[in-house]
Amino acid sequence: MLGSAADLCCEFNCSNPLSLGSILCPPGTGQGARHLTVRVSSARMSAENEQARGITIEAIQLAVARMFGISVKELGQKSTRRTVTVPRQIAMYLARQMTDASIPEIGRKIGGKHHTTVIHSIAKVEEERRTDPAVNAVISKLMRTLGIG
Numbered sequence: 001m002l003g004s005a006a007d008l009c010c011e012f013n014c015s016n017p018l019s020l021g022s023i024l025c026p027p028g029t030g031q032g033a034r035h036l037t038v039r040v041s042s043a044r045m046s047a048e049n050e051q052a053r054g055i056t057i058e059a060i061q062l063a064v065a066r067m068f069g070i071s072v073k074e075l076g077q078k079s080t081r082r083t084v085t086v087p088r089q090i091a092m093y094l095a096r097q098m099t100d101a102s103i104p105e106i107g108r109k110i111g112g113k114h115h116t117t118v119i120h121s122i123a124k125v126e127e128e129r130r131t132d133p134a135v136n137a138v139i140s141k142l143m144r145t146l147g148i149g
Contacts, residue, residue, distance in 0.1 A: 055146055057095045057109045063145050064091040067138065076111030092118050093125035094142060 058072075065072045068087040075088050088110060095106045096118075103122075107113040128135040 055098050057091075057099060057101055057106065059146065060094045060098065060142075061091050061110065063142055064094065067142055067145075078111070088113075089121035089125050090139060090142070092121040093129075094139070094146070096122050098143070098146060 061072045061075050064087050065075055068083070070084060070087060074084050075091055077084065079085070091110055092106055092113075095101055095110065096103070099106075101109070103118045104115045107115050107118045110118075125135070125139070129139055130136075
């Protein structure tokens with residue numbers, strides 16, 4: 001049996017029980033409450049795997065912020081300064097590579113960004129990593145710092 005909505009909100013770090021539906025059964029997927037049990041179970045296993053590895057989006061944000069000499073708060077702010085956008089994009093890329101978090105979840109946890117922003121950021125960093133040895137070196141160093149790679 002599923003826990004209460006309040007318990008699930010605490011577990012999935014959301015403040016509104018009504019938003020659980022969109023977290024666990026995103027709109028447009030054609031999946032309703034009948035798939036909720038499986039999604040909750042999968043989400044719990046994903047969170048447990050991240051915790052077991054010790055790699056969370058928050059840990060990634062902290063490592064990236066330290067590497068670039070900015071605060072975690074700045075990573076999430078609405079800034080278009082390159083000194084903030086590049087680290088933010090790298091944090092999104094690392095979150096996708098090193099956690100089981102979904103793209104919308106990464107966006108929510110890194111400044112409340114839209115999922116399309118996360119997709120763009122990941123693609124941009126992948127391309128930069130292929131073409132710019134300096135970017136590749138920074139990302140490799142961050143991965144080592146976080147315990148992977």
